[in-house]
Amino acid sequence: MLKIQEINLDGIEVWTEPEHNRAVISTPNNFDIYWSLSRKDENGVPYAERHGSEDPSRAYFTIPLDKLNTDNKVRDFNQKMISARSTSKEIQNEHEDFKYTVAFDHSNGATPCFKYRLPESGYTTGKVVHAGKFFAVLEQGERDGNRYFQVVKTNAVLQGRDEFLNREDAVKKHFPMGEMRYMSVGPTGRVSVSEYQPTQQREQAPEQSRTLPFNRTQKDALMAFAEHFGEDWKGILISNWNVARYPQVPPHDAKILDGMRESLGVQGLLQMKTKDLFLGTPSDEVAQPQRQAPIQQRQPKTQPKFNRSMS
Structure with missing residues (x-):
């Protein structure tokens, strides 16, 4: 036997x-x-x-x-x-290959840092720099001399028999090279991938809608900041607020963010979920109740004058 x-x-x-x-x-x-x-x-x-x-x-x-x-x-x-x-x-071979090629082609002199853990029940964004059979890699910008790359296992993205049978083609469809992608992570660890839309409000179920305590311009500045700095963006923004300096931030956005140090504050920033920032509705886009026309007071009719005869 x-x-x-x-x-x-x-x-x-x-x-x-x-x-x-x-x-x-x-x-x-x-x-x-x-x-x-x-x-x-x-x-x-x-x-x-x-x-x-x-x-x-x-x-x-x-x-x-x-x-x-x-x-x-x-x-x-x-x-x-x-x-x-x-x-x-x-x-193992693909992992070794992409770590070498991505670091060589996309680090631009910075130290490459690969992140393997996806945010739990959250989101992440980046530019696709590798789309292989088992891994996709998204570039997420540079900070403090380090260039960050988010690694995604493609088996968390692919769904259905057809996608697994035609795996490499399916991965390239989900992760087109050089394109920006938005990824959301579900409670079970499944990853959904969509085209990145930096200023467009993302749709969600009405019951999950949130009204944000700031306007559209402020929301766009915060989203751009979060997208650039990744999952640690809140801590970085608080540090910037403390010194009133905003490196790697366009001057226009820096001015807006500096103003939010008082209007939003550290407590408001920490209480806000990142997904609500992307999915919520700015305060200036919330429908206001229509004002009713004031009720016009009816003028009393003029009483007729009676000439009382004098006896």
């Missing part, structure tokens, strides 16, 4: 624990690598059971040895591990 191949190669580890009647698989915590282990059969049962891990970079699975009791089943299992290794190598 065929044997389970126990390996520790390309980030994939496989070993057996006969005393527990199971095979154990450890992979990088990436759905593209372990998807075949989590795939469910017609009864809704996954191929292997996933277990918790103290290491967020790894995923652990087990499968009972009883489920691998024929040559065909062992052969299928070993093939899944070969495919996982192949995918893991592909991902």
Whole structure:
């Protein structure tokens, strides 16, 4: 009978624990690598059971040895591990390639800083500088001698069988090279990508609408600032307010932002959610109730004069 191949190669580890009647698989915590282990059969049962891990970079699975009791089943299992290794190598190679090429082509003398964590239930923006099979990279500007790049796993963006089957074409459609893109992150970690519109109010459900405590001009200046400096924009703006200096900000916007130090203030800035800044309605665009014409007082009719006869 065929044997389970126990390996520790390309980030994939496989070993057996006969005393527990199971095979154990450890992979990088990436759905593209372990998807075949989590795939469910017609009864809704996954191929292997996933277990918790103290290491967020790894995923652990087990499968009972009883489920691998024929040559065909062992052969299928070993093939899944070969495919996982192949995918893991592909991902590692693309990761190394884009870090080198992006840093070389787009750092412009600054220190490249790659961000892998997306803001939870928030947004991020940037210019597409890499659109590969497993990763997209967005340039997000320079600050303090560092140039920041947001890395996105494309499996969080792609949806449906067709997009995964035609993966590279689908990624290029979502992330056209050199174009600005706006990304919002849902509660489950799914990422939606749309064309970047710097001054256009983004649509949202009416019940989520927010009225902002400033006008359209102030909103545009704040959005431009947030888009340029990324997820740390509030802290940077507060620092700028403290010294009344606004490096890397156009003079027109700097004047507007400086005025908001008093009108909005630190507390108002911190209380405002970034998504509300982009999705909310400026105060000068909120419909005002129509003023009713004043009610005209009716003039009393002139009483007729009576000439009382004098007796």
